[in-house]
Amino acid sequence: MLLSEITNRPVMDTNAAQSIGQVDSLVVTARPPRIAALRLKKTNGGGTLLTWQNVHAIGPDAIMARANAREGTTDDLTKQAAACRNLTGRRILSERGTEIGLLQDIDFDPESGQVLDLLTSSGTLPGKGLLGIGSYAVVVQEGDCKSFGSVS
Known part of the structure; x- marks a missing residue:
């Protein structure tokens, strides 16, 4: 799956069945090379980072996330998210x-x-x-x- 395919896709809370935001970009770690989180925009309260372990499923129309998924981000993840802002074109x-x-x-x-x-x-x-x-x-x-x- 490509970042461009999920950009702007809505992210839904699986418990409340409501939108918690849209995908803006990815937060990527190099070692190992993997997605650490999704950066969200147009969020309905809460933070702007959705950790990868809280992504329940990526569907063709929406990304499903576990309840309270935006809680518990670490300082390391916040720093990595800042470095990963606007990855395309880098x-x-x-x-x-x-x-x-x-x-x-x-x-x-x-x-x-x-x-x-x-x-x-x-x-x-x-x-x-x-x-x-x-x-x-x-x-x-x-x-x-x-x-x-x-x-x-």
Whole structure:
């Protein structure tokens, strides 16, 4: 599943059967490369982060979340969420500092939250090569970039 496919999708509380917000973006961790949370917009009270373990199901029309799902976010998650703001369009750099391209989308497993691939302006990189995400760039392993002509 792609980030672009779930952006703006409503998030519903499974107990109250009401909307708690819409998906704005993903909060991604590099080690291991997985979704840590969904960033929400247009929330009805509460926080703006929905931790991945509280995502019950991702359906074609809505994302279902457990009751009180937005409670209990940690400082680490809040810091990672800040670094992951506006991921699409972010520069992708190799671990040696060579610019690979721009992040266009993220492919992830909707069951486990594992990052499968990073779709870039230069091609597709395996998610397992993700080393770090910061406010300036996404850093990936050099070996995963060899097929792109700009990396020596």
